Amino acid sequence: MIKPRPQLKGITMYSPGKPIEEVKLQMGLTKIYKMASNENPFGCSPMAEEAIRQEIEEITRYPETTSPALTVKLAARLGISSDQIIFGNGSDEIIRLLTRCYINEGDHAVMAGVTFPRYKTNVLIDGGEVIEVEMTEGKHDLNAMLAAITSKTKMIFVCNPNNPTGTIVGRRELLSFIEQVPEDVLLIMDEAYYEYAESEEYLDTLPLLPDHPNMVILRTFSKVYGLAALRIGYGMMNPEIVQQLQKVKDPFNVNRLAAVAASASLDDDSFLIDTIVKNREGRQYLIQYFDEMNLRYFITQTNFIMVDTGCPSKEVYQKLLNKGVIIRPGHLMGYPTMIRVTIGQEEENEVLVRELRKILDSTPLTWKGVEK
Ligand SMILES: Cc1ncc(COP(=O)(O)O)c(C=O)c1O
Known part of the structure; x- marks a missing residue:
């Protein structure tokens, strides 16, 4: 086999947020909430x-x-x-x-x-x-x-x-x-x-x-x-x-x-402003929930939030995925108990909160104190 440049050794393919189409097929679900890639949930102008x-x-x-x-x-x-x-x-x-x-x-x-x-x-x-x-x-x-x-x-x-x-x-x-x-x-x-x-x-x-x-x-x-x-x-x-x-x-x-x-x-400043305002509202909504649940998060100036669920991110990710909610698990980024969530539309934020609450309410004790 022809050898590639040695610099490629150890480089892996970029792993993006799971696409909606793939999750639909994999899970047999029709409604998917993609909160994984920091896209604009309100569309474009x-x-x-x-x-x-x-x-x-x-x-x-x-x-x-x-x-x-x-x-x-x-x-x-x-x-x-x-x-x-x-x-x-x-x-x-x-x-x-x-x-x-x-x-x-x-x-x-x-x-x-x-x-x-x-x-x-x-x-x-x-x-x-x-x-x-x-x-x-x-x-x-x-x-x-x-x-x-x-x-x-x-x-x-x-x-x-x-x-x-x-x-x-x-x-x-x-x-x-x-x-x-x-x-x-x-x-x-x-x-x-x-x-x-x-x-x-x-x-x-x-x-x-x-x-x-x-x-x-x-x-x-x-x-x-x-x-x-x-x-x-x-x-x-x-x-x-x-x-x-x-x-x-x-x-x-x-x-x-x-x-x-x-x-x-x-040319469409009003779309831009509308997105920023809605994102601000979504951020407030999620933060309020995280505060209620005593979850630690990084103060964000973006359209996503990294929050510590205290549970293995891989498992939280999978459980949310089973419900059609795609997020980014923190273990891929060096934060094994955190998840990164893109702030979504009102309905998406509500679904995330509902499903996350269910997951954390039924957290098995073995999840506590997960190894970093
Ligand atoms: C910090 C940062 N830089 C750059 C990019 C790349 O953005 P794009 O190539 O879509 O312009 C992203 C996309 O997620 C990002 O988060």
Whole structure:
């Protein structure tokens, strides 16, 4: 057999939240509540749907390679210049482009101990070494991350808000961190849940871009905009970095439907606000229940919550799945008694609470004190 690159040894395929179709088939259920992948349970903008319908007539034609109209529109909206923006096939792709462009064999990438797994996977595939820094209370320990920087460090990832914990890093702390990251280290701020973060402690990093040519900010249309299936995200950075990423990206990475849907979404602030308000209500509802049940959870600034049920997450996951509720078990992420739940529509939140209550009420004693 032909041998793959040695870097692939030990890399496993990404394990996503279970798809609705699969659970329907597997469980023989008709109603499924997917609360696993931090998608928007309220759909997407009707203006995006209409744009997709119109663009269908053009699908026999390749898309443009850099989505120029969308780039100009987004740049104007954000008050930056078009050459600072790159679109990707999801922000996933931009993470991959960054490691592909900048990680050499043996380079170090610093990241939080429990964070979005694609950073690690891509760094490893490109031959780099991953330095994971232990978190404190589900939050990035920025001082420890700074201390982990050496002459070998090429990039440092900060996921803010963090997936899977939902936490943010404090404004002053982050500002001071950004000032201290050496200029020859690429600082990647992943802000996939940026629009949900309402705390005054949340730092808007965009105004810092001009003074930090080593900083990259990633955002996406997959979350609050509800376009996860279309695969479109974007990065904002120094134009020189954009030029490097353009060299290695696939020519037609962003498809026509994604580009027009994203563009139309930018015109629909009321959809965005509506989602944020409903998410806030759902979060309050779930938190109230978790408080009632004395369950510990991380303070979230996102559309998901990581909560400690005190029981093995694998079993809680399976029991919820049997009822058609898909969540993410924490054992996959280093939290064996926690589950990560995407805040859903009212009915989904109610079903989750009802089923979780039943599970915890009938918790066998053997579950207590589960090994970490
Ligand atoms: C923190 C974070 N970054 C990036 C992504 C990738 O998003 P997409 O590729 O859909 O833009 C996700 C998706 O779950 C995420 O949670």
